[in-house]
Amino acid sequence: MAFLQGNLALLLGIAALLITLVIRRFAKDELLKVDVGGSLRFFATFVVLRLFSAQLAPLVPDDWGPYVHVTWMFAFAFGTVRLVVALFLRVRRFLRPGPTAKIQRDVLDFVLYALCAIPILKTQLKVDVTTLLGTSAVLSLVVGFGLQDTLGNLFSGITLQFEQPFVVGDWIRVGTHEGRVVQVAWRSTRIETSRRELVTLPNSVVAKDQVVVFSHTDSVAIDLTVSASYAAPPNLVKAEILETLREAPLVLDDPQPVVRVLEFADSGIGYLVRVSVREASALPHVRDQVLSRLWYRFGRAGIEIPFPQRVVHLRQPEQTTSAPAQELLERLELFAPFPKDELATIASAAVERHFGAGEEIVTEGREGSTFFVVMAGRVSVRAKGREVATLARGQSFGEMSLLTGEPRAATVVAHEDTVLLELGRDVFANHFAAHPERAAQLAELLERRRAELSAAANAGTVEEAAGPRLRVLDRLREIFRLRS
Numbered sequence: 001m002a003f004l005q006g007n008l009a010l011l012l013g014i015a016a017l018l019i020t021l022v023i024r025r026f027a028k029d030e031l032l033k034v035d036v037g038g039s040l041r042f043f044a045t046f047v048v049l050r051l052f053s054a055q056l057a058p059l060v061p062d063d064w065g066p067y068v069h070v071t072w073m074f075a076f077a078f079g080t081v082r083l084v085v086a087l088f089l090r091v092r093r094f095l096r097p098g099p100t101a102k103i104q105r106d107v108l109d110f111v112l113y114a115l116c117a118i119p120i121l122k123t124q125l126k127v128d129v130t131t132l133l134g135t136s137a138v139l140s141l142v143v144g145f146g147l148q149d150t151l152g153n154l155f156s157g158i159t160l161q162f163e164q165p166f167v168v169g170d171w172i173r174v175g176t177h178e179g180r181v182v183q184v185a186w187r188s189t190r191i192e193t194s195r196r197e198l199v200t201l202p203n204s205v206v207a208k209d210q211v212v213v214f215s216h217t218d219s220v221a222i223d224l225t226v227s228a229s230y231a232a233p234p235n236l237v238k239a240e241i242l243e244t245l246r247e248a249p250l251v252l253d254d255p256q257p258v259v260r261v262l263e264f265a266d267s268g269i270g271y272l273v274r275v276s277v278r279e280a281s282a283l284p285h286v287r288d289q290v291l292s293r294l295w296y297r298f299g300r301a302g303i304e305i306p307f308p309q310r311v312v313h314l315r316q317p318e319q320t321t322s323a324p325a326q327e328l329l330e331r332l333e334l335f336a337p338f339p340k341d342e343l344a345t346i347a348s349a350a351v352e353r354h355f356g357a358g359e360e361i362v363t364e365g366r367e368g369s370t371f372f373v374v375m376a377g378r379v380s381v382r383a384k385g386r387e388v389a390t391l392a393r394g395q396s397f398g399e400m401s402l403l404t405g406e407p408r409a410a411t412v413v414a415h416e417d418t419v420l421l422e423l424g425r426d427v428f429a430n431h432f433a434a435h436p437e438r439a440a441q442l443a444e445l446l447e448r449r450r451a452e453l454s455a456a457a458n459a460g461t462v463e464e465a466a467g468p469r470l471r472v473l474d475r476l477r478e479i480f481r482l483r484s
Helices: 007-026 030-051 053-059 062-095 102-124 129-135 137-146 148-163 203-208 234-247 280-301 323-331 340-348 399-404 425-434 437-458 472-480
Strands: 171-174 177-184 188-192 198-202 211-213 220-228 258-264 269-277 351-355 360-362 370-376 379-383 386-391 411-414 418-424
Touching (some): 007 030, 007 062, 030 062, 148 203, 171 188, 177 198, 188 203, 198 203, 220 280, 234 258, 234 269, 234 280, 280 351, 323 340, 323 370, 340 425, 360 370, 399 425, 399 437, 399 472, 418 425, 425 437, 425 472, 437 472
Antiparallel strands (some): 171 177, 171 211, 177 188, 188 198, 220 269, 360 411, 379 386, 379 411
16 A cells, blocks of 8 residues: 555546546547546545645544545545546447446446455555454345345346346347337346337346347348238239338338238138338337238229128128219310210229328339329329429329330329329220220320420420420320221
8 A cells, every 4th residue: 555655646646637637528438428527536536635635634633544544545546446447448339339338337346446445444444344244244134135126136137247138229128018228227227118118127027037139130020910801812912012012111122021821811811921120119110101001002902901790791882973083084184185975984984092101103114004193192203213293183194104005204102191093094995996086186195295395305396396206196006906
């Protein structure tokens, strides 16, 4: 202990005080700043007591002198411990990124404090700590019985730190609780759930229960169960599910999604759907996203989602009217040449399609044989990944692909829950068979619209753009097998 009473220890204490001040001022690591804060207070206490020990001596009773010496010795030793531990944990975080559990800092501090305190007490105050521990064995036994649950949590916490099945920041499941680990303390482990709830779990419970850790891989898988009617072929159902997963933003392409027939249940065929996401916190969101989109897609594909029946229902088809559809078609320039009676026939063959927000309706570059009119909601038209237009009620898209067989010129995505009126190629084929003159009228209209769009894009005139005219009429006759 002679070293602590010398001038070298005072110089080292002043230097350590200045180092901690610089770290507190300029360090970017907030945890390092917090850790060195304790050592700063210890070194400041040491320097003050050492520098003014001569002035304090007349003010302190003679029998208190050794205790004053022990105080600044403790201050120097504990300040050194806190500084060394702070720098050690900073290096550990650099080599292994991530926050350090509080219990790790506490254990290091406690052990090193004890190792420093024992020789100081023995040399300065003639206190033999080992003798004190032996005489207090009976008291420790009594206290141990009274605090056995707390001690159980304490030792379980130490065991968790040695084994480290998880660290702060991991997403885990313990029993029925699931969330991100925010703190591992002496008595308990605290997790934050996806509902922003803080759940405190006793360490003894965590040590005994089954712990599932989701954060040790690049992705997390989730299994969903989907049922479909026996009337729907399994290959069709699996294709529709895989197409839905392809469009779901949260679902990863690697590992690839998996869809398998799971069982032939009482009400329908069960399918296992396994998808992967980047983080476990996204699991509830991807479940909602996938199941919601499947409802819309199954409805459009005519795939019934079965459910147990307790009562026999005789369902009659809903009586629909083509009046709203005809009203929308009458507003479109494409159908200007059609008399009302012909338009009513076409409207009666149209089908309503429902799309959920974010679903792709048509995809750029793919072949298409359908034409759509927006009945409710809005859709976003995107070309080469950039939004070029937003269509609302009464506006249409897809006529070029339907009538000329060209690939889709853009991707159209539902901006919100949207209802579309769909007309297929068979509707126009039946109409052209009865009214072949309409093909020439539509071809002329499409050629004029193509010329106008080309002129607008190239800042030219309609006459210039119409020069190298695409023979739309020839394509119409070829697709719908019309005679020249």
